[in-house]
Amino acid sequence: MTPAPPPDAVDRRLTVASLRPVLLSAVYPPGEELAWVGGVIRSWDAALVEVILSDGTTGLGEAGAGIMAPTAVPGIVEALRPYVEGQDFADPLHVGDHLRDRTAFWSRGGIASGTLGAVEAACVDAVGKREGVPAYELLGGLRRPSIEAYASGGLGSTFEQVAQWALGQVEAGLHTVKFRAMQDPDTTVELVRHVVPLLPEGTRFVVDAVQGCASEPWSVEDATRVGKVVGELGARWYEEPCRAENVAGYATVRAALDVPVSGVESDGTVEEFRVLIEAGGVDIAQPDATFVGGPVAFGRVADLAAAHGVACVPHVWGSGVTLMTNLHVSAAHPHVELFEYCTLPNPLREALLVAPLELRDSHVVLPATPGFGVRLTAEVEAEFPFRPGGGHVIGARKGEAA
Numbered sequence: 001m002t003p004a005p006p007p008d009a010v011d012r013r014l015t016v017a018s019l020r021p022v023l024l025s026a027v028y029p030p031g032e033e034l035a036w037v038g039g040v041i042r043s044w045d046a047a048l049v050e051v052i053l054s055d056g057t058t059g060l061g062e063a064g065a066g067i068m069a070p071t072a073v074p075g076i077v078e079a080l081r082p083y084v085e086g087q088d089f090a091d092p093l094h095v096g097d098h099l100r101d102r103t104a105f106w107s108r109g110g111i112a113s114g115t116l117g118a119v120e121a122a123c124v125d126a127v128g129k130r131e132g133v134p135a136y137e138l139l140g141g142l143r144r145p146s147i148e149a150y151a152s153g154g155l156g157s158t159f160e161q162v163a164q165w166a167l168g169q170v171e172a173g174l175h176t177v178k179f180r181a182m183q184d185p186d187t188t189v190e191l192v193r194h195v196v197p198l199l200p201e202g203t204r205f206v207v208d209a210v211q212g213c214a215s216e217p218w219s220v221e222d223a224t225r226v227g228k229v230v231g232e233l234g235a236r237w238y239e240e241p242c243r244a245e246n247v248a249g250y251a252t253v254r255a256a257l258d259v260p261v262s263g264v265e266s267d268g269t270v271e272e273f274r275v276l277i278e279a280g281g282v283d284i285a286q287p288d289a290t291f292v293g294g295p296v297a298f299g300r301v302a303d304l305a306a307a308h309g310v311a312c313v314p315h316v317w318g319s320g321v322t323l324m325t326n327l328h329v330s331a332a333h334p335h336v337e338l339f340e341y342c343t344l345p346n347p348l349r350e351a352l353l354v355a356p357l358e359l360r361d362s363h364v365v366l367p368a369t370p371g372f373g374v375r376l377t378a379e380v381e382a383e384f385p386f387r388p389g390g391g392h393v394i395g396a397r398k399g400e401a402a
Helices: 070-084 092-102 110-131 159-171 184-196 219-233 248-255 270-278 295-307 320-331 347-351 376-384
Strands: 014-027 034-035 039-041 044-053 058-062 146-152 177-182 204-208 235-238 259-264 338-344 359-360 364-366
Touching: 014 070, 014 110, 014 347, 014 376, 044 070, 044 110, 044 320, 044 347, 058 110, 058 320, 070 092, 070 110, 092 110, 092 295, 110 295, 110 320, 146 320, 159 177, 159 184, 184 204, 184 219, 219 235, 219 248, 248 259, 248 270, 270 295, 295 320, 320 338, 320 347
Parallel strands: 146 177, 146 338, 177 204, 204 235, 235 259
Antiparallel strands: 014 044, 034 039, 044 058, 146 364, 359 364
């Protein structure tokens, strides 16, 4: 293999020829759907953006919220075309701010911000592939050869299902497991008291209250009550005890607890994280590059967290493109030392990777594959055609699409 050129020798210039939205679905066979207390996830959807440079090089980004609203992304891509197609850029890291400056009337958050960030990420991926360097070299350089990963999943409609999932992750070599709350606070307390004593000695755990985007969120009092039990049992942290916009609630819960509080994965801008962090709402910020506006915005959140003594642990929940985008931005930032690794079955996580990730002693090893190490082939598009109506739906009940 030809050695990659040093970062300072890399030509970072690019001209974007065109954008292409790509929607994919990995539909679970009957009987293999992902069941949990919120309903049944019948497929895992992905809303990708492919960038084609003037020399024909392609790159991929993902709008993370596309797991819930994939059909929104093609229209947003169409609206972004006039600001990027045919444009010359000195650096792929300039693309996000270029788009933010020109679409500030309508793209300040939500899935629009995620789609904008997907364009930026795809440009980073394309330049990395063209120049033969991993994306982390374009993002500041590799800060660590591997990063600690924790097992994320923990779905299940019974205590035993959640416990068996957690024990399986420990057997697979992951030292921290994160499982999700039940719908009501009292049952969640019972779940935690059931699962935690079953974990092998030395295993750490996280409880995700899943209130950040809940259709009927818990009261602050109930969130605090659950958090006290979670803390007493020694959790590594307590995740999203309040709705994302309830900054005062986060600050109140955090002040009442000894266990670290984390959030908010669905925040779509650096400013939303600034408000949350400066209000004293979290001990751990959880940006996702595919939600918050791309690699540059992710780095700004991590910088902001560091400046306020707040940890930064990315949210990672999507296809292989989301996985690798967040892995590379995390590896390139000095303040990110822990990584979410979703272990739920998702064919789109593996199908879009150039090579499988190596997991060693609860650490993900950073690959040297050019770009993000992802690829989209005609075979993948044919195998996973988009099928609306089966993915993640907040607030769905069993028997409904979720």
